[in-house]
Amino acid sequence: MASRRLNHDFGIPLAGGTPNAFLRERASATPLAPAEERPRAPHARAAGTPVAPPITTSLRALQEWFAAAVMHPVSVASSVAERPHIGDEALRVEDVERVVLPSDQLSGLERLEIYHRAYRARLVECLADDYPVLQRALGEDRFEALCHAYIAEHPSASPNLNFFGRHLSDFCRTWQDSLSTFASNLAALEWAIVEVLHAAAARSLSLEALLDVPTEQWAAARFVASPTVRLFQFAYPVNTYFQACINGSNPSVPPRGESATAVFRDGPTIWRMDLNRPMQALLASLFAGVSLGDALDRLVAAGEMTEDQAPELIGWFRDWVGHGFFASVDLSRASI
């Protein structure tokens, strides 16, 4: 999708909108697991070989055993070895076929491994859908290793995968990897896209309503953030990196350097807007519920803005309001 530029005096170009390809799909299909072809398991048994009588157990015990095997971080055999029982019945790896029959091609263990591979493949696919640029930055193998660690730490407890990846930025921060901070920043940016995509579109403050605010009430005005906006300050220029990837180039991981970005939805399209330092600081204060007057005083006191920059504010607000950054303005604490 082509990026567009804003026509305004103090414009920060909007980075491109988010194309449909970034919307993930959940389906009833079984994903193709990366290691579909594996050597035969040591316990594979030739078809027709008699097996011991089936283990009959409760549905509950069977499901708990099966789920543990499928979700085990290493393999079905490891799960069975670590948990050598099903319900009250002892069950060794060699006896798996007393629970799961072999086919003429695969042992019981190998058949279970199909589900084991599909479990992680599906969740990795889900994370790759939510974090396509992080996947590109880390490379397939490193990203998959990150995902496997994440899946083990944060197994899903929801019927819905829409928010399965919500902890990944925090998880990256604690990840023992030289790119952990960059990965955490990039993941935060990509997760904001997911959050904004799913957020309810609230009625936003109009430019007319903003201009109706009497001049003497501006200082006390409190701006309520729209649910479709997220604001970030990063240690890396991750939005620039993200945009370069979207544009099809193959950028290297950039050196550290502070950046600030707003992610927001305007109609059906999701946008990213780079912010300069005073913009970010002002928006952060306003989104935290600080009145406009106090927020500006803080900026000036911190040396991040001078009084002669005040006229620029009009342009900033025109942009922010035009893109629906604010749901409303609260004047209840303004003196009349």
Add this chain to the structure above:
Amino acid sequence: MSNRFGLPELGIGVGLRTVHYDYLLEHWPSVDWFEILSENYMQTAGRPLYFLDQIAEKYPVVMHGVSMSIGSTDPIDMSYLAELKALRQRTRAAWISDHLCWTGVAGRNTHDLLPMPYTDEALSHTAVRIRQVQDFLEAPLLLENPSSYVEFAGSTMTEWEFLARLAKEADCGLLLDVNNVFVSARNHQFDPLAYLDALPFDRVGQMHVAGHTDHGTHIVDTHIGPVVEPVWELAREAWRRAPGTPILLEWDAEIPPFEEVHREAMRAAECGWRVDA
């Protein structure tokens, strides 16, 4: 109407996929109906619904879910059902379907369609839950036969016996996935026609076809690529038993442009859909 629930004969449908949104909203192609993946439009208040509302305004829609976990021994997730019911009201979906499977236990969700053991205990357990779900949803539930890669040693009946008995005991409908019958028949070496012969076709309200991936040792239900001829042949057998049952193509991996997906779905008409018995 050939099914006992009076469900409408919608024709030949296509699975609604996000990569086709822009095309659909620009061209509004002539399509009999769409099947949506219910969970894609749940736990969201944003952009997915922006598209869905427009599609549902113009086309008949049915809802197909992957997370009901009807066979699980965990309690039924009532908040999930409430959201499902609200989505049906929003889309005016003709029916709701999900799978004969469980997706998790002990509060964990694998997001896979895990196989049931075919036992009397599992049958009774699942039938009770289906009745509860149908009562709550105030709508017929169509239960789909899943693809499976294992058979349980403790099963005491075949999948088709289980499904036929379950549909009767729970008084629910069935979604016959022809590709899944084909996949499971290969994986478990049974006769797919014996499967069809045992099904109560007056309860089949919808059918699926899809592509799959053959690994030699087993087939995986990947919903990739066009439908292979043997699956169309099996579908033809199904249509002989239930002419005119709504049929839908699922294509979920390496999805081509919409026209190609729709063209593949329309092959149903050339392959015997709506044949007379």
